[in-house]
Amino acid sequence: MxxxxxxxxxxxxxxxxxxxxxSLSADVGTITTxxxxxxxxxxxxxxxxxGILRTQTGSIKVNDHDITTMPGHLIPRNGLVYVPQNDNVFVNLTVRENLEIGGFASPGDSSARLNEILESFPDLKKATGKRAGNLSGGQQNLLAIAxxxxxxxxxxxxxxPTAGLSPAYTDVVWNQIETIKNTGTAVLVVEQNVERALTHSDFVHIFVAGTNHLHGPTAEIAKHDLAAIFLGRAEAPQS
Ligand SMILES: Nc1ncnc2c1ncn2[C@@H]1O[C@H](COP(=O)(O)OP(=O)(O)OP(=O)(O)O)[C@@H](O)[C@H]1O
Ligand SMILES: [Mg+2]
Incomplete structure (x- = not known):
């Protein structure tokens, strides 16, 4: 499952x-792009x-639990979280406050989890009292992920998660993503850069015009003429 x-x-x-x-699935311990x-x-x-948009057809299951029609605010505590492309932190709140808000989505005391998270995000640990708006763009993305x-x-x-970041900070974010995959979480990443997707992921899905045009293990996908697919041309015959 x-x-x-x-x-x-x-x-x-x-x-x-x-x-x-x-149709697309993602497994714990893997990165799917x-x-x-x-x-x-x-x-x-x-x-x-x-749940920001509603399905017209189809189903969404997390751990075999159907969440297709679940209200959006209940989805995080049912195991599925989302970090949007833009505006993903509260700029007027501190790093710590942003993390505390993340904890509100699940019941119980979140202070132990907060410390655990800070241990695995050294850049954030150094800046817990800083306003999120004063972090760099890359650090803000890490905070949103954390x-x-x-x-x-x-x-x-x-x-x-790395849109607009320097190559150096893109490495930092991707290293963090690779760490997450090893903590019992399935990671699904929308990525603009195909090279990065091929480098870091286990499975790749290529969306074209609203369809899942081509998907498979990264090594299989790398054999295709991806430039042609991206440019909307029929794929050249394999030689
Ligand atoms: N809020 C919206 N209302 C109406 N149409 C929208 C809205 N947001 C996106 N669209 C349309 O939906 C289509 C798909 O957009 P979407 O943002 O999902 O693409 P994307 O693959 O994420 O692209 P990008 O690589 O630019 O982020 C586009 O034609 C876009 O114009
Ligand atoms: Mg997009």
């Missing part, structure tokens, strides 16, 4: 269907998983 199992998801905005019949051209529906899919991890999720969905 995969940690996350989605079958035949169709969703969009109002009557506009953006993604059609997307979604890549694809701008406007392919990657963020739409991510938003549908966490906050999502406060509930010990089964699945974390990250939408372009």
């Amino acid at each position: 995969p940690a996350l199992a989605t079958e035949n998801i169709t969703a969009g905005y109002g009557r506009n269907v953006i993604i059609s019949n997307i 979604i890549v694809g051209p701008n406007g392919a529906g990657k963020s739409t899919y991510a938003k549908t998983l966490v 906050r999502a991890l406060m509930v010990k999720p089964t699945v974390i969905v990250l939408d372009e």
